[in-house]
Amino acid sequence: MLTEKLLQVENLKISFSTGDSLLEVVSDVSFDIGHGKTVGIVGESGSGKSVSARSIMKLLENNAVVDEGSRIRFNGEELLEKTDREMRKIRGKDIGMIFQDPMSSLNPTMKIGKQISETIQIHEKASKKEAAARAKEIMHLVGIPDVDDRFNQYPHEFSGGMRQRIIIAIALACSPKLLIADEPTTALDVTIQAQILELLKDIQKKTGTSILLITHDFGVVANMCEDIVVMNKGRVVEKGSTMEIFNSPKEDYTKRLLAAIPNLHAEKSQESKEKLADIYSGTREKLLEVNTLAKHFPLGRGTTLKAVNDISFDIYRGETLGLVGESGSGKSTTGRTILRLQDATSGETVFEGSDINKYKKRQMKDMRKRVQFVFQDPYSSLNPRQKVKDIIGEALDIHKLFPNKKKRNDRVKELLHLVGLDGSFSERFPHEFSGGQRQRIGIARALAVEPDFIVLDEPLSALDASVQATIVELLEDLQRKLNLTYLFIAHDLATVKKLSDRVAVMYKGNIVELTDSEELFKNPIHNYTKKLLSAIPVPDPNYAITAEKVSPDETLDFSTEGQVFTEVKPNHWVMQ
């Protein structure tokens, strides 16, 4: 009997028992997936989306309790009534699962071929040889090159993107009817993400499997799914076709989430245009000048990693320069080296006329009052054993700015107000705050010494989208009020566009393109910039991912050997 829907989830209710009490994490969740369809569950952290997905496989933690009224019908059968033994026959065979982190989801001591064929051997009673042959076919299908050689390799011999392909291969091994993908691309760079999403679409076309995609990224669902389920705090906020959700969201929560997505096509503000005009006409003061700055790390055996390879750029007072690159591009190292959190291998960082790399200890300490840093991770960047007042006040103590404890604490409260927090928070510890609030504390700490220049090292990447938007607003606001200059480091072009006046694109230690942000989005010149732009999943169902099919060995190599940074158009610099 062919039921109309492949999967029907009804009134799903899941609680976690925490010692003495039950904590409900999923309440009355219902949705369904048709044959060959892709449904996305979108939600921010803590929305219960992953738990809902795992409950379909019955792979929940031991302390999870599924309410008796819940129904999960798959292919006409009630999954919640099945014993573990019966469930095992469905896992891997009828339902495959793809996990978030490709680095930890593969068994490090088992050859990948074995890991793929194991599923086939279990479910299809295939001989070792047959299973291996079938595994190789699937490896080919998911785009793993040199299948015969790679079959006998171990996971550590593969890159992150390749490992994710292997995990997909495992999930696909028995041609499941449903593929559950739990944040399958969150841990990957955007160009690799585009490849993996493309692969999932391609597989769906070839095998007709249904996909349940769990993600926090509206860009991903817009490009992948027919239907969307928006979840918040364990409940379904809204569900409908992708077009409906994007074009006419009904619930406030959905609207707010959609509004928080940076728009790639937005015009820059008048203010920013004026800044650029000043910069290009030479009337704006040059605050920082980076000249052929290099940072090399020894890798042993005489080889070095050129994390930053002779880069040069200027930063003007009051502007925001965006620095974009994928993991390993050297963008964070650049930020750290400019502020001398690490010593440069060579080159100059000229701040108001003198090279800070030549500063003695004393001068450097004074310098620390002028330049500051905001960190990526709002959890590890605050000492968990210090109260907020001491975290923010420490800079004041170090530079002996307020010898009087009372005045110092008053100043801390002022700073908290400045970043939109309550002054009474100063007596609390970091763990009492949310990610966004912590990031505000981090910003307040940086502001304590009244710096001119702040390096923002991926300050948004650990935050939910709606929170990101509020932090961006805060940063813009502070820049206006305090005439701050920012170097804004990020891995994705969309957020950079919102905040930056000019943008530099980094690739393998080099700046490959530098121009104002509007120009960069309209007329990208360097191939890598183009690739990066096309890989962004546009949060608009009318656009499809335009990533051309990339060769599966992921060699996105844009050699910069022997190239020079040239001004190809007025104020548009490209490595060529």
Place this chain on the structure above:
Amino acid sequence: MQEEVNLNSGDPTGKQQFNPNVVRFQDFMKKFYRNKSALIGGILILALIIVALVGPYFTPYAPNTQNYSNLLAPPSVEHLFGTDHHGRDIFSRIIHGMSITLRVGFTSVFIGMTVGVTLGVISGYYGKWVDTIIMRFMDVLLAFPGILLALAVVAVLGGSLNNVIISVAIFSVPVFARISRGSTLEVRELEYVEAVRSLGASDFRIIIRHVLPNIMSPIIVQATLNIATSVLTASGLSFLGMGAQPPDPEWGAMLNDGRNYMWNAPHITMIPGIAIVIVVLSFNVFGDGLRDALDPKSRN
């Protein structure tokens, strides 16, 4: 602002990891009470300390009073644990020996911990050649297997209780150095340390205020477990006649005394051994409990 709190903000990437060294105090206390082994261990240790401090005033006999009319007597009402080959009351000797055992355990670990943590933190924080030199030196100390290093030190310095303390302390230095170096390396890379550095803080300030407090948990756990090891090592040295000298009521030495009378008075060897087991077990139970309570993985 309000929005943000409502939206239950966190991170979508799941990277929200806690530093294993960092556990909130309230959580710790909550778990500590729930963690029975830590509680039991703690109570036992407290009881042992009380016995060591107060017990000697209440023993029925002086520890070294000899009574040649009552040699090798088995346990009785009069002599709870019997008497030894000099007719001394074993119960009294055990009670008096408690303070020796605890003193050796606590002092040697305290010395070893202080030296080891200092070296380890310096090594981990500064890295490069400082690290190489210190850790090579630790490797040399670790090249002497087990009790042998302590034995060699005692061989040079001569057998006495103080020398046992010194030798056991030296023996535990590398353990603490390694642990604190590892934790320092971890904490040093955390962003809050970098944040403080970017504020212009001196190395000394960073080490004292930001590194040390955050590496204490594993060190405290190790110290507790190391007291257990130290008590075993020290009693081993005394058993070999290299530690406490007669007539001190040291348990290892008492055990050694009893060896010659195993045929007719087995209690002389049995009882000091049980005493050692109780002390060592208490510290091991407590250390295990502490470790669980401080381990963020087993939170909730």
Place this chain on the structure above:
Amino acid sequence: MLKFLTKRLIQTIPVLIGVTILTFSMVLLIPGDPAQIMAGESASPEQLELVRERLGLNDPIPVQYLDYIGGVVRGDLGNSIRSGRAVSTEVFGRLAPTVELAFYSTLLSVFIGIIAGVVSAVRRYSISDTLIMFAALFGLSMPNFWLGLMLIQWFVIGTGWFQASGWGTPQQMILPVLTLGTAGSAIIARMTRSSMLEVIDQDYIQTARAKGVSERVVIYRHALKNAMVPVVTVVGLQFGSLLGGAVLTETVFAINGLGRLIINAIRARDFPIVQGGVLVFAFLFVFVNIIVDVLYRFLNKRIDLN
């Protein structure tokens, strides 16, 4: 593999030099005149001078050290003060029982420890887990010399099944191996358990379950192998600490091994023997560690050691 071995050997050179410096300075650090101590209280000035001359005590310290290390390289560790025989002969003559004792004890503790640890982890929070972990804690908390004496009390004095002195026959060997292996079993059991539990929490175990693999296969095929990785290192360290522990066990069971030789030499103030014995112990331990490293590397050559 050969490259790794060479590198590992080169790395140990500074450690070995450090070890020789320490054993060399043992004699220097003895309070008082080493010649006096070695020759005895009643020695005449001439005899003292003779001892000094023989030990090279009149030379400057760096020269003495070079002499010493030259001797070590040639296998000449000096002569025993009491017997007058070469230290190397005495020491190497006693080596076999010690190494055998440590080896069999390690074998025993690996066998018992791993089985107990796996059972404990698989049946987490069950009665068998509680019992095993309590036994392990107890085993860890017993002084091994006391355990040895108790075993003698029960099985030698009590039943007469075994012998309490010497080395070679099963009756002589079983009790010492049991004595020395107990603490090792406890450590390995605890390590195996926690390692297994840690591995079971890993993402790839979830992947395996999502394949529809049975729990048995999850544990024995996917978890066990990964859990053994840290255990291998512990086993190596264990062998070393059992070598050290042999000192006490040999004393308890009157086994004429290296440990007992050193103890008797310390009592007799026969420093060349102490020096040589300790040095050999340390060298042995260093080389055992190299072997374990190589073994580890061999067993896990597929694991990225970084």
